[in-house]
Amino acid sequence: MATSTASATDCNETCDVLIYGTGLVESVVAAALAWQGTNVLHIDSNPYYGGAWAALNLDELKAWTDRVNSASNNTPFLDAYLYISRNLDPRKYAIDLSPHILFTRSDLLSLLIKSRVSRYLEFKPLGSFHTFEQDSFEKVPGTKEDIFTSQTLTLLTKRSLMRFMKFVIDWEQNTTVWQEYKDEPISKFLEEKFGLDVPQIVELVHSIGLLPTPKTSTEVALAKIKRYLTSMQVYGNFPAMYSMYGTGGELAQGFCRSAAVAGAVYRLGSKLVGFDETTGVAELESGEKIKVAEKIISSETVATQDEEVTRMVAVVEKDCKEWFAEGESAAIVVFPVDTLDGNQAAVQVLVMGSGSGQCPSGQAIWYLSIQESGELGRKFLYVALEKLEEAILRESTQDFEFAVNEEEIAYLPNGLPVISSVRLGESLRNFTPKESLKYLLKLTYSQKSTVSPIEPPADSKLIYSAAPCFSLAFEDIVDQAKGLYELVTGTTDDFFDVDFEDEDDDATVSAAAQDTEAREFSDDKDEDVGGHQYDFEEVAGEMTI
Amino acid sequence: MSSRKKTMLKVIILGDSGVGKTSLMQQYVSKKFSNQYKATIGADFLTKQDVRVDDRTVTMQLWDTAGQERFQSLGVAFYRGADCCVLVYDVNNAKSFEALDSWRDEFLIQASPRDPESFPFVVLGNKIDVEESKRVVSQKRALAFCQAKGNIPYFETSAKEAINVDQAFEVIARNALIQEESEEYSSDFSDPINIHLDNERGGCEC
Ligand SMILES: Cc1cc2nc3c(=O)[nH]c(=O)nc-3n(C[C@H](O)[C@H](O)[C@H](O)COP(=O)(O)OP(=O)(O)OC[C@H]3O[C@@H](n4cnc5c(N)ncnc54)[C@H](O)[C@@H]3O)c2cc1C
Numbered sequence: 027m028a029t030s031t032a033s034a035t036d037c038n039e040t041c042d043v044l045i046y047g048t049g050l051v052e053s054v055v056a057a058a059l060a061w062q063g064t065n066v067l068h069i070d071s072n073p074y075y076g077g078a079w080a081a082l083n084l085d086e087l088k089a090w091t092d093r094v095n096s097a098s099n100n101t102p103f104l105d106a107y108l109y110i111s112r113n114l115d116p117r118k119y120a121i122d123l124s125p126h127i128l129f130t131r132s133d134l135l136s137l138l139i140k141s142r143v144s145r146y147l148e149f150k151p152l153g154s155f156h157t158f159e160q161d162s163f164e165k166v167p168g169t170k171e172d173i174f175t176s177q178t179l180t181l182l183t184k185r186s187l188m189r190f191m192k193f194v195i196d197w198e199q200n201t202t203v204w205q206e207y208k209d210e211p212i213s214k215f216l217e218e219k220f221g222l223d224v225p226q227i228v229e230l231v232h233s234i235g236l237l238p239t240p241k242t243s244t245e246v247a248l249a250k251i252k253r254y255l256t257s258m259q260v261y262g263n264f265p266a267m268y269s270m271y272g273t274g275g276e277l278a279q280g281f282c283r284s285a286a287v288a289g290a291v292y293r294l295g296s297k298l299v300g301f302d303e304t305t306g307v308a309e310l311e312s313g314e315k316i317k318v319a320e321k322i323i324s325s326e327t328v329a330t331q332d333e334e335v336t337r338m339v340a341v342v343e344k345d346c347k348e349w350f351a352e353g354e355s356a357a358i359v360v361f362p363v364d365t366l367d368g369n370q371a372a373v374q375v376l377v378m379g380s381g382s383g384q385c386p387s388g389q390a391i392w393y394l395s396i397q398e399s400g401e402l403g404r405k406f407l408y409v410a411l412e413k414l415e416e417a418i419l420r421e422s423t424q425d426f427e428f429a430v431n432e433e434e435i436a437y438l439p440n441g442l443p444v445i446s447s448v449r450l451g452e453s454l455r456n457f458t459p460k461e462s463l464k465y466l467l468k469l470t471y472s473q474k475s476t477v478s479p480i481e482p483p484a485d486s487k488l489i490y491s492a493a494p495c496f497s498l499a500f501e502d503i504v505d506q507a508k509g510l511y512e513l514v515t516g517t518t519d520d521f522f523d524v525d526f527e528d529e530d531d532d533a534t535v536s537a538a539a540q541d542t543e544a545r546e547f548s549d550d551k552d553e554d555v556g557g558h559q560y561d562f563e564e565v566a567g568e569m570t571i
Numbered sequence: 572m573s574s575r576k577k578t579m580l581k582v583i584i585l586g587d588s589g590v591g592k593t594s595l596m597q598q599y600v601s602k603k604f605s606n607q608y609k610a611t612i613g614a615d616f617l618t619k620q621d622v623r624v625d626d627r628t629v630t631m632q633l634w635d636t637a638g639q640e641r642f643q644s645l646g647v648a649f650y651r652g653a654d655c656c657v658l659v660y661d662v663n664n665a666k667s668f669e670a671l672d673s674w675r676d677e678f679l680i681q682a683s684p685r686d687p688e689s690f691p692f693v694v695l696g697n698k699i700d701v702e703e704s705k706r707v708v709s710q711k712r713a714l715a716f717c718q719a720k721g722n723i724p725y726f727e728t729s730a731k732e733a734i735n736v737d738q739a740f741e742v743i744a745r746n747a748l749i750q751e752e753s754e755e756y757s758s759d760f761s762d763p764i765n766i767h768l769d770n771e772r773g774g775c776e777c
């Protein structure tokens with residue numbers, strides 16, 4: 027297999043566009059260009075796809091740690107400390123270097139469907155968003171029914187929340203409400219305009235909006251809060267999903283396969299060592315030369331000192347099912363600002379169970395991150411880790427008994443009983459577990475934002491792509507890809523304007539699903555939205571609040 | 572519980588360039604054959620619906636390599652979740668036969684199936700329609716290889732003359748189904764989201 031001489035000389039010739047790095051953005055561009063008819067050569071210096079977006083097995087992770095800590099580090103990562111306990115099967119793990127989730131109503135998902143790359147992927151639901159508060163995890167009320175069945179909200183709060191949720195669904199149109207708060211902190215807006223209390227503001231900002239701080243400007247924050255709410259009920263009772271085995275890396279590979287189907291040539295393990303602007307000849311480490319007719323897109327940028335996210339990955343010997351919704355295998359836990367000895371940014375935790383394909387059963391992976399640099403960032407992550415540890419030991423313990431009184435049970439309109447989470451939380455808090463938690467792997471590292479190593483002139487053949495975003499949800503991927511596409515082709519009009527000749531209509535059907543407006547909160551129209559969604563008045567009437 | 576669930580089997584087809592992987596898939600799925608050789612680009616995967624396996628009906632997804640194997644750049648995602656791996660060689664090309672072992676190793680490393688010993692492979696010796704004098708790999712030699720690798724089922728096929736193609740894929744489907752079911756019971760199983768169904772919006776799984 028290693029000797030494909032004919033093809034090697036093949037590639038020693040020409041291409042229109044050479045793309046260096048198989049990160050998500052580069053891979054989207056590769057597919058877009060290949061389908062548009064551009065002759066693409068796509069290479070990566072690593073023996074795997076995904077670059078800074080990759081999910082690595084443990085052997086790859088060790089090599090990655092060495093590279094990140096070496097003098098020749100050319101990644102957006104730095105300061106990696108890795109601890110791996112003995113006797114783990116390296117191939118049973120996929121450690122996601124830049125974990126991300128995908129909201130069900132987002133431009134990236136629309137593109138995945140339109141390009142039919144979604145057919146290569148297996149998506150799993152993510153419906154559990156918890157906020158850490160006073161030593162317990164509160165499940166975020168993300169839907170109307172959550173709000174109404176919540177045992178912890180007063181009627182007044184429920185009304186205020188409802189009013190806000192109705193507003194935010196088309197906040198863009200209601201400019202009069204927020205215009206004067208445009209650049210003010212979202213917390214101020216929510217408090218002054220909607221009379222919301224701190225706990226609700228915290229949940230809206232941190233868990234629903236996935237924002238690092240309540241100081242985020244109102245304009246930015248409203249879009250993020252809306253993203254969650256309109257994503258609920260698109261495919262079920264969850265707003266987000268992830269792809270099996272590590273989302274960013276799998277999406278990148280899906281787009282690369284799509285590009286290959288359209289004729290792009292792929293070469294992993296090929297390092298680019300030189301490029302001559304005047305002749306347009308690129309040189310690989312192997313000595314091969316490639317004539318590039320149009321552009322080179324390179325992901326080899328340099329890290330800046332401005333912004334930094336500190337990350338921690340812990341593999342624990344607990345399945346963590348206690349934190350997942352029924353039938354799910356992932357959850358998000360957020361530690362708001364000022365809950366961890368003075369953290370000025372939230373610590374976000376993505377918990378992945380074995381159903382994610384990232385670890386063996388009986389284990390889970392905790393991905394913690396904070397937008398705070400080095401030493402200080404790590405300190406907060408360790409405090410959060412300790413709280414997570416306490417919580418999972420409490421919640422997963424076998425020898426804990428808990429008697430329920432009838433008055434602590436409320437009933438949903440459909441007859442299902444729910445136990446007051448306050449009471450449950452209190453009892454759990456007073457319980458000290460006997461076991462300790464076993465860590466099978468711990469990894470800490472930092473990630474920087476990146477810039478071009480040089481400012482290329484406007485007519486340069488060489489253009490640069492950016493490193494993964496810090497946010498937990500994918501942001502700007504499609505826009506970044508379109509930007510690069512436009513630099514090559516001069517337009518975005520034909521970006522993925524592909525008429526797939528297949529007879530199946532999958533793609534069109536699901537594209538329609540994306541176009542349908544979120545109906546859940548536009549309740550004045552009273553449309554048929556399926557059996558299990560409650561109308562405001564109806565629920566209020568049945569419940570004695 | 573899962574009687575409503577549609578069984579989708581992922582089958583990947585590996586082998587050297589030009590052995591007839593794409594032709595075999597085409598012959599099986601659309602009963603078509605072309606004499607023109609064009610190294611595969613543009614092939615993605617083919618779906619064959621309503622395949623009967625005993626009393627079950629399954630859908631088979633046959634994944635072609637899309638050209639990414641040319642520089643050993645298939646990537647781990649290609650292998651993930653495969654239920655059966657078909658190894659193809661050309662009976663008139665010794666090198667393509669000798670490569671089978673490394674294709675098999677590559678699969679086992681990349682896909683890392685839960686139980687490598689029992690993972691189903693099927694070997695196809697293709698192009699048997701070509702005149703006998705050109706044949707360089709004997710049936711005996713091929714069978715010896717398959718036996719040594721844990722009794723891999725072996726078929727001699729012709730994509731051109733449609734010899735043994737249906738028979739081979741019947742075994743592929745059956746073995747893939749057995750594999751799928753064994754995986755399902757041993758993992759933390761939950762259904763993936765079907766993002767291609769509009770009418771299931773908001774449907775709950777109760
Ligand atoms: C990130 C990390 C997490 C670890 N977690 C565990 C664990 O959960 N259980 C276990 O039995 N062993 C763990 N170890 C291993 C153990 O702490 C030390 O590696 C071991 O005691 C060997 O010490 P040393 O003198 O060789 O290295 P040291 O000189 O102690 O440490 C080498 C480097 O690793 C860093 N480091 C050491 N320990 C940690 C830590 N716990 N967290 C973050 N950075 C650390 C240090 O700051 C130093 O830069 C961990 C190691 C690391 C790097």
Ligand SMILES: Nc1nc2c(ncn2[C@@H]2O[C@H](COP(=O)(O)OP(=O)(O)OP(=O)(O)O)[C@@H](O)[C@H]2O)c(=O)[nH]1
Nearest residue numbers: 588589590591592593594606608611698729730731
């Ligand atoms: N005589 C004969 N020719 C065949 C047979 N199967 C395939 N071919 C021919 O062999 C050539 C290669 O077939 P493909 O199906 O494209 O081979 P492939 O394995 O997909 O090749 P790559 O895509 O390059 O990896 C074509 O010219 C086919 O017509 C067969 O059974 N008999």
Ligand SMILES: [Mg+2]
Nearest residue numbers: 592593610611
């Ligand atoms: Mg082919």
